[in-house]
Amino acid sequence: MLELPAHTEHLKDDILAEQQNNNNLENPGPLQTFEENLAKGEFRIQQCKDCGQHVFYPRLLCHHCGSNALKWVAVSGKGVVYSSAVVRQRPEKGGDYNISLIDLEEGPRLMSRVVDVDPEEVAIGMQVSAHVGMINDKPAVLFYNKEQGDKEW
Amino acid sequence: MSLRGETAVVGVGLTEFGGLPGHTHMEIMAKAIDKAITDAGIHKDEIDGIFSANFVEMLTPLTVAEYLGINPTYMDGTNTGGSVFVNSMQSAAAALSLGLCNVALICYGSNSATGPFTHPPAMHTVEDVYRPRNPITPYALAANRHMHEFGTTREQLAEVAVSARAWAQLNPAATMRDPLSVEDVVNARMIVDPLGKFDCCLISDGGAAMIMVRKDRAQDFPKKPVYMLGVGSRTDHNLISCMPDLTTTAAKEAAAAAFSMAGVTPADIDVVELYDAFTINTILFLEDMGFCEKGEGGAFVSNGNIAPGGSLPVNTNGGGLSCVHPGMYGMFLMIEAVQQLRGECGERQVDNAKMAACNGSGGFLASQVSAIFGTQETL
């Protein structure tokens, strides 16, 4: 159901009609699709049908070649730590945690956390694998240094 | 047409730094504007171009115009983060040169130390969910990568903070003037490893303003004009996860453009002012701008080389690390460059300074804007 701010409520019929005209657009948009996949436990990224390169974060346009033909694909989940930092936090607030940039085997780099080793033990060049977990009550891609099961993405 | 030497800074104004309790950001900005128009010897009604941005309001140029009671012909509220005022200076030089305005005011004010706390803006859900401690973590990631690739050490990062402090000790206006050693920096509380407390910039109140005109009028003001010789602006990401190479910033291309416009090289520069939000910045920008080779920044900043008495004076006011950092520092580094080229810097004055290079950085190492300024004789 279309939720509109109160001051635009009188435009609702026009906006719904417009939406019908635009039904060639992917609906929902790529970012929401990504998040819906995560909520189902699936980590999918986009690949460009024209240049073949992978795209992350999710976009409507390929930032490599400009094509608008992007498809959703599964990933190996394999990655390497490109850089890493330790956010210092008081124990009563949850303690220190790791923030890393991970280079996926498919090419894109993303921010995440490596969660199965001490934050300061996360090293550049470390091999990691992706799993969908929960962080701050939201589904998110997290990384483990050791293989966790044999889940296929 | 090239913008080389077409415009000049003829007025600058700085507020006191540190805490200015009970003042809005606009009031702090107004203090700086008052000083800049006094410095330039003009009346506020002569201003017809306004260039201003900050973190706490959207329509800053409108606020400034209303506050001053003027009706400008040209306004620019572009926001590229902390680099913005160097970027504004490029826009002002272009607008002045095309006659879209005749007297440009670039201005900034912030009460980030004593005013209401403002959370860092959300970046993107794909990063925000991990709660990176912005803005520190992106710089920690860059520092760690630089250490990994080039063997840069925490002691070398510390040299940047120690050099900035040594300059601040020569600047009566600087906020932090107590002695600081490499050991103090390395042993301080960690904030986001590998960056500790003294690797991070200050949080200050402060305002700054600058008046620019075309070269044909540059001699008509009380102070020695300082000419804009070159400028270059580039950006290669917004999210830190989208930065192509964490050890090379877009300052490489921005500075190359600025040096090319100015027709000079790093060897011609007498004094350098860089946006040192974190110690790693100074190392990255010295490398990217060509003051040393990529990867050699750690060694370059060591042994007092960028401190008073070193071979290259860098961040001569004490920088964002020890002088002032109200959130968007780009304005302050340009004003320090102007004051060095005027010869107004007292104990910290660089002898015979004729040409200065600046680099403003915005976002998380994202927007880079370099500028070269020179005295009359460099035209």
Ligand SMILES: [Zn+2]
């Ligand atoms: Zn493509």
